[in-house]
Amino acid sequence: MYFNKKNNFFHGIMFHHFHDNLKHKKSQGSISKEDFCKIIKFIGRENIINADLFQKKLKDNNLKKNEVCFTFDDSVKSQIDIALPVLEEFKIKSFFFVYSSIFENQPDNLEFFRYFRMNYFENIDEFYNNFYKILDRDLSNFFEEKISIIQEKKIKFPYYSIEDIKFRLVRDQFLSKKEYEKSMFEMMKRKKFDPETVKSKIFFNKEDVINLSKLGHSIGLHSHSHPTSFKELNQEDQEKEYKKNLYILAKILNKKEDEIKCMSHPCGSYNKYTLKVLKDLGIEIGFKQIMNIESDKGMLKINNSPLEIARQDHAEIIRRINE
Numbered sequence: 001m002y003f004n005k006k007n008n009f010f011h012g013i014m015f016h017h018f019h020d021n022l023k024h025k026k027s028q029g030s031i032s033k034e035d036f037c038k039i040i041k042f043i044g045r046e047n048i049i050n051a052d053l054f055q056k057k058l059k060d061n062n063l064k065k066n067e068v069c070f071t072f073d074d075s076v077k078s079q080i081d082i083a084l085p086v087l088e089e090f091k092i093k094s095f096f097f098v099y100s101s102i103f104e105n106q107p108d109n110l111e112f113f114r115y116f117r118m119n120y121f122e123n124i125d126e127f128y129n130n131f132y133k134i135l136d137r138d139l140s141n142f143f144e145e146k147i148s149i150i151q152e153k154k155i156k157f158p159y160y161s162i163e164d165i166k167f168r169l170v171r172d173q174f175l176s177k178k179e180y181e182k183s184m185f186e187m188m189k190r191k192k193f194d195p196e197t198v199k200s201k202i203f204f205n206k207e208d209v210i211n212l213s214k215l216g217h218s219i220g221l222h223s224h225s226h227p228t229s230f231k232e233l234n235q236e237d238q239e240k241e242y243k244k245n246l247y248i249l250a251k252i253l254n255k256k257e258d259e260i261k262c263m264s265h266p267c268g269s270y271n272k273y274t275l276k277v278l279k280d281l282g283i284e285i286g287f288k289q290i291m292n293i294e295s296d297k298g299m300l301k302i303n304n305s306p307l308e309i310a311r312q313d314h315a316e317i318i319r320r321i322n323e
């Protein structure tokens, strides 16, 4: 069972993408409605606490070690289309962490790239081949240099293929973000894919946020523009990111800013200053995305502070169910 496998502390469960193979195709790390129901059964409905109660119990120092809550990051529409009906059926009120640049016509390109990769190619290898063709750079030395890193990653992330790992290294290390995006946009142009046409299919709109809140789910911060390495931002930018995020969400929900008190760290990235910014904004509960203690970051315990609550990834739970 779930809690006998070392999860003997309260935490969040982290969800991202869902698929139904109709409107939302299966993609890396996505789960189906059936998988989602299996996860609820595996954890045990009685162990899943509503978001507002979880937040209150944390404040009162009252959470039991078998209690978890559900959290949804990144404001992706498949959560509304596939997960929300299940949540309502099981009466599980959850946290939804919403980054706000999507409401200003500047969503992170990551989701568009993901959609493009999944919908415009027969399979992932065809995508990689196309990408390298357009990039047209000699990568043999780079891969040679990285050979031990590739092997290490394969052990750490067994569900990634070698090609997946190589692609990520090229994207994140060989290329700058700008160079990577340039190649992706070139590919999209050649395949006549216009991101604007699928925006509403990929992301929440304002009504989705309002509706979730009306249904009793908790809406929280996830930064304004979703930087992948938040801790690298200077103090001023960190402050801007969360202030703008809070301002926009409060406006959409027609709430006072101090009524929003929860958040999750984009890509799990933060530093001491981030925690100060969040505290100053009145945030009471924050989630990271790991389930271990990182002593090099000064963490002393698993749920290191109210703004550093551990979360288990849904993919890991599926892996355990199938074990």
Ligand SMILES: [Zn+2]
Residues within 6 Å of the ligand: 073, 074, 222, 226, 265, 266, 267
């Ligand atoms: Zn995120």
